[in-house]
Structure formats: C-alpha cells, structure tokens
Amino acid sequence: MRTYAWHFFIAAAVYWMIPVAMAQSTPSPAPVDPAVETGIRLAVADFNNSDFAGALEQLQALYAEFPNLAPPRIVLAQWFAQANLGEAVRSSLEMATDETPDDPEAYILLGEILLRQRYLTAAELLLETAKVKLADYNVNPERKELMESSWLRNAITLAETRGQWEVMLILLDRAGTQEGETPTLLRQKGIALFQLERDTEALAQFTRADTLAKDSAEPDTGLPAEAALAQLYQLRGDKENVQKYLAEALQKYPASREVVVLSIQSRINEDQLEDARTLAENLLTENPAWQPAKRLLATIALYLGNYGEAEKLFQELILDSPADEQIANGLALAQAEQDDPQKLQRALEYAGENVRRNQQESDYWATLGWVLYKADQLEASGQALRQAAATGRVNAATAYYLARLAMQTGQIAEAVQFLEAALSTPAPFAKRRDAVRLLEVLKR
Numbered sequence: 001m002r003t004y005a006w007h008f009f010i011a012a013a014v015y016w017m018i019p020v021a022m023a024q025s026t027p028s029p030a031p032v033d034p035a036v037e038t039g040i041r042l043a044v045a046d047f048n049n050s051d052f053a054g055a056l057e058q059l060q061a062l063y064a065e066f067p068n069l070a071p072p073r074i075v076l077a078q079w080f081a082q083a084n085l086g087e088a089v090r091s092s093l094e095m096a097t098d099e100t101p102d103d104p105e106a107y108i109l110l111g112e113i114l115l116r117q118r119y120l121t122a123a124e125l126l127l128e129t130a131k132v133k134l135a136d137y138n139v140n141p142e143r144k145e146l147m148e149s150s151w152l153r154n155a156i157t158l159a160e161t162r163g164q165w166e167v168m169l170i171l172l173d174r175a176g177t178q179e180g181e182t183p184t185l186l187r188q189k190g191i192a193l194f195q196l197e198r199d200t201e202a203l204a205q206f207t208r209a210d211t212l213a214k215d216s217a218e219p220d221t222g223l224p225a226e227a228a229l230a231q232l233y234q235l236r237g238d239k240e241n242v243q244k245y246l247a248e249a250l251q252k253y254p255a256s257r258e259v260v261v262l263s264i265q266s267r268i269n270e271d272q273l274e275d276a277r278t279l280a281e282n283l284l285t286e287n288p289a290w291q292p293a294k295r296l297l298a299t300i301a302l303y304l305g306n307y308g309e310a311e312k313l314f315q316e317l318i319l320d321s322p323a324d325e326q327i328a329n330g331l332a333l334a335q336a337e338q339d340d341p342q343k344l345q346r347a348l349e350y351a352g353e354n355v356r357r358n359q360q361e362s363d364y365w366a367t368l369g370w371v372l373y374k375a376d377q378l379e380a381s382g383q384a385l386r387q388a389a390a391t392g393r394v395n396a397a398t399a400y401y402l403a404r405l406a407m408q409t410g411q412i413a414e415a416v417q418f419l420e421a422a423l424s425t426p427a428p429f430a431k432r433r434d435a436v437r438l439l440e441v442l443k444r
Helices: 007-014 033-046 052-065 072-082 086-099 106-116 120-136 141-161 165-179 184-195 198-213 227-235 237-250 257-269 275-286 290-302 305-322 325-336 341-357 364-372 378-390 396-408 413-424 432-441
Strands: none
Touching: 007 364, 033 052, 033 072, 033 227, 072 086, 072 106, 086 106, 106 120, 120 141, 141 165, 141 184, 165 184, 165 341, 184 227, 184 378, 198 227, 227 237, 227 257, 237 257, 237 396, 257 275, 257 290, 275 290, 290 305, 290 325, 290 341, 305 325, 325 364, 341 364, 364 396, 378 396, 396 413, 396 432
16 A cells, blocks of 8 residues: 655645645644644545545545635645646646636646646636636635735746746736745846846846845845846857856855856856866865766866766766766767777667657757767668757757768768858857867868
C-alpha cells in the first residue's frame, strides 16, 4: 500500500483548506473548528491509503457543512500535486469546474498549468473566467484575498510572456496596492519599463528593489540593479551599456557570485574566452563546491578546445548530477574531440541516450550528428543533423556541423553558406573560432 507523508501539510490544509501552491501570503492561522480538523485528518488518512474515493467523500461532507472551505476537488488536486500525480491533478481540477462552477480557484489553477505549458490563449480564457467569478465570490474573504493574489500573479506572467508591457504595468500597480512594495514586484516593473524604453525609470525601480531587499529580513535572490540592467541591455544588443553596467556591478558587488557569473557569460558572448576563463577559475577557487562555477569553466574549456580539461570537469559534474542531460551533452562533445576510440564510443553512448530521452531537442540531435561525424559514420551523421534541422531551429553549432559534413562530400559552396549562417548570429558556440578560420580558408 502506497503511503504519503502528509503531516507537514495538515496544518496548511486545515486553515480554510487553501492549497499550499496558493498560500504564498497566508496570514496567521485562525482557530480551527475541531470538526474541520478531524474531517481533514480522516481524509488524509484515506488518501495515504490510496483510498481517493474515501478521501473525496470526507472532503465533500466537510464542504457541505463548512462552505467557506475550499471545494473538495481543489483540495484533492493539491494532494495529488504533492504526490506527483500530475494527470490526477488536471482531472481533479476539471471536475471541480463542473461540481463547483462558481468557485474561481479551479479556473485559476488550470490557467496556471496551461500558462506554464505556454498555451497562452487557453490560459487567458481561463483567467478571464476566473476574474469574473472572483468578482462574485463572497463566501470567504480571506480565501478570496489569496485567490486574487494568485490570479494577479498569473495575469502578470501572461502579460510578460506576451510582451504586453503596458498591461503588465497596470497589473503590477494593482498588485503593489494589494500587497505593498516588494523587491520582486519592483523588479518586474523595471523589466516592463525597460521594454517600453523607459530606461531611467527602469533603473530607479531596480535600485528601489535593492534598497527594500537590503532592509528586509527575507532572503533576496534578485540581481543588483546594475547587473539587471546589463542583462536587459544584453538582450537588446546594446554592447556599450552592457559593459558599462557590468563594470559598475562588479565594482559595487565584487563578491556577488551572480554578478561574476553574468560577467563571465558576457565575456563568453563576446568571444573573450581567455578573460572569461580567468574569472571562472577565480570563481571556482572561491566556491569549490558550487556547480555553476564548475559548469562555466567546463564550457569555457570546451570552447577553447581544451578537451581533456573539459572532459574532466564534465565528468566531475555528471557524478553529482547523473540525470543532467546538458552536462552529458558537454561531456559527449569533449570526448568526441580526442583521439581515443574508447572515449569516442562513450561519447556516442551519451549523445545517443540524450536523443532517446529528448526526441524533439535539436541540440542533442546535432551533438549526435557531430559525434557520428567524428566516428566517420557520415551517412548516420547526415541523418542526425537533418533531424536537428527538421525540428525547425538550426542554431550556429548545427550549421557548423553541416558545413563540415558538406565539405566531406565536396559541396564547398554549401559549406560556405552554412558557415556564414553559423557566424551570422552573435550567439556563442564551441566551434565559433574554428568556423571563422575555416570560412577564411574556403573564401581564399
């Protein structure tokens, strides 16, 4: 019989039976009716024994007596989520819209699920329905407040995903009125203002966020103002301001790992690999157990063609994270470049396994194609690279691999086109320097 550890959840469930996912700003629990607490414990016990029908019956009986609680299917959906039963979550929420159609929460949570899956139109329709039902909901003021907060959070995410910056600002102002200023809301507002090219106002919001975070007892995971601006200018392609704000960020926050990482990534983007390596080595020396630092150094070694060093670092990383497919991808690329049949065979295994797990991931198909090329299996290489291109996204690395394959079959003009395509984007990739040299040779 499968058992779930629910004792940590009962206290949260008792208070108005609001799902944990929504209770981000839950007030201190009010006294709970003993009948409610008893009923929840009985439902939890049934759920722990995989008696989902029994748990539902207990919740339905509670809801009939205490209609200010969350509907039974909503609570059950939350428990399914905690048990990682994804299909049951969706099914339970769908049934909630039928059994308790006037309650907004199922629509909000279904909208959130679809938003995460990037079904934006469907998510928007569900959130609009939830908005109407929220306006009419008056059973439980505390629960309504939490649902409004959840709705706003999702509406803000939807507006940001769609690039509706003016709408996003309006929603953020509303959230600020309801919740007060927070570093997160201010930084989101800074992003929206920046996208509207109101850069000075954006900087003011990021700076205000830093001030609030400094005075708060809560841990802050946001980038400092200057680093946040540098990141946004990077997306805009404004190299001058990227360098300006990164320099300011490093000067003000030399011990910030996040700022140093951003500086390393900027140097990688500008093909300043030697400088990036120095920063990454220092970062790893200061933080020897921090995987992101080791991952950066491994990537830089791969880009510099230091394949033995890259292999060593990726192997250390994969021991800690054996299921990390990006690490396995880097390890395959490093092993394939070395004149060692055993390492090449292991590279084929890593690349093949990544493809088996991720049939739609073009990067992994491209890596498999390149490893097959290095193994002199040109026909299979061509098939894998065509599959990478068939996914609809031919990135710079894939274009380079296709160029090398074209050269092997004497299609020089086609190889030149692929190399020009690879170098037409500023995006960094492991073979950029090789691509530059090869194109110069072919154009002579």
